[in-house]
Amino acid sequence: xxxxxxxxxxxxVGRLSVTTDPGAELAPGSIVAANHTSLADPAIxxxxxxxxxxxxxIMAAAGLWRIPLLGRALAREGHxxxxxxDRRAAAALDIAAEALEQGRLVLIYAEGGxxxxxxxxxxxxxxxxxGLARLSERTGAPVIPVGQAGARRITSGSTAKQLVGLAxxxxxxxxxxxxxxxxxxxxxxxxxxxxxxxxxxTNAWRTAAAHLREPAALTA
Numbered sequence: 001x002x003x004x005x006x007x008x009x010x011x012x013v014g015r016l017s018v019t020t021d022p023g024a025e026l027a028p029g030s031i032v033a034a035n036h037t038s039l040a041d042p043a044i045x046x047x048x049x050x051x052x053x054x055x056x057x058i059m060a061a062a063g064l065w066r067i068p069l070l071g072r073a074l075a076r077e078g079h080x081x082x083x084x085x086d087r088r089a090a091a092a093l094d095i096a097a098e099a100l101e102q103g104r105l106v107l108i109y110a111e112g113g114x115x116x117x118x119x120x121x122x123x124x125x126x127x128x129x130x131g132l133a134r135l136s137e138r139t140g141a142p143v144i145p146v147g148q149a150g151a152r153r154i155t156s157g158s159t160a161k162q163l164v165g166l167a168x169x170x171x172x173x174x175x176x177x178x179x180x181x182x183x184x185x186x187x188x189x190x191x192x193x194x195x196x197x198x199x200x201x202t203n204a205w206r207t208a209a210a211h212l213r214e215p216a217a218l219t220a
Contacts, residue, residue, distance in 0.1 A: 006047040013040070013154055013169035014176040017211065018048045021182045026054045026144060028103035030183060033132055033197055034146040035125040035205045036109040039162065041151035045107065048148070048178035056107040057099045059092060059131075082131075084112060093135055100141045108132055110197060118157045120165075122149050122214040125202050133186060133193035142183040143197055147204030149212050150176035179208040 010016055026032070026049065034045050042058065049056055059080045074081070078099070082092045096106045110128040117123065136143060153174035155162040181204040186193035209217030 006043040007050055010043055010047040010176070012173075013166070014044075014150060014174045016044060016047060016176045016178070018051055018178045018180070019207065019211070020180040023182050024144070024180045025183065026052050026105060026180075027142065027183065028105070029100045029139075029141055030105055031100070031132065031135060031139075031141045031143045032056055032105055032107045032146055033110055033143050033201050034107065034148060035201050036111050036114060037122070037148070038114065038151035038155050040154040040166075041148050042107075042109075044151050044176055045146060045148055045178060048146075048180075049105070049107075054105055056105040057096070058107045059096060059109070080106075093131060093138070096135055097139050100135075100139050105144075106135075106141075108135070110194075110201070118161075120152045120156045122152065122205075122209045122212075122216045124216065125198060125205055128194045128198045128201075130190055130194060132197050133190045136186040136193055136197075137190060140185075142185055143200070144183045145181035145197070145200035145204040146178060147181070147201060147206065147208040148176070148178045149205065149209035149214055149217070150174055175212050177208040177211040179204045179211070181207075 057079055059082050061082060080092050080095050099106050110132040111126045112129040115123060115126060154169045155165045181200055184200055186196050206217045
């Protein structure tokens with residue numbers, strides 16, 4: 001349902017385009033790692049993946065499950081709540097590993113939070129937490145790096161600014177871009193795996209942001 005809703009909503013707030021690296025594919029049982037810049041980008045990434053027939057299981061902040069209707073939909077569809085800074089975060093990895101074993105795609109945001117900048121500009125992905133590397137180490141699942149750009153043009157900054165941005169987005173319809181990279185097998189120690197994943201997601205983000213002529217990508 002969330003994929004279908006994203007398909008309907010995203011075109012109303014922006015113009016989405018999608019590109020892929022040669023050889024990129026969404027093989028069953030893969031981890032999809034995306035950069036996180038805005039409250040809007042999960043819907044944008046899900047809409048982009050749905051164009052390839054993919055309906056991922058999403059690992060997301062547990063607070064979303066407290067939102068009426070949305071929380072029930074997330075629970076019903078088997079998405080995975082992550083309680084950060086708590087032992088229950090390990091339980092989320094257990095559920096994600098089971099989903100991968102069942103051939104599902106698991107979408108993870110390894111940065112673990114949004115950037116603190118207040119403007120709508122793009123910047124490279126921040127520091128990755130260890131959850132992605134631990135999940136890869138445990139399951140051997142390939143990682144598909146995904147970069148998205150433009151979501152901050154819909155919502156970013158203070159709460160008031162985000163509400164205004166969301167309200168005016170259907171009139172502005174900013175350009176949005178998602179780029180899917182070639183799958184990679186993470187190897188080595190956990191810190192090395194984390195660095196490999198961050199580099200791949202950063203490269204995918206740079207491609208997406210360059211499509212939108214974002215200065216941060218063009219000068220990198």
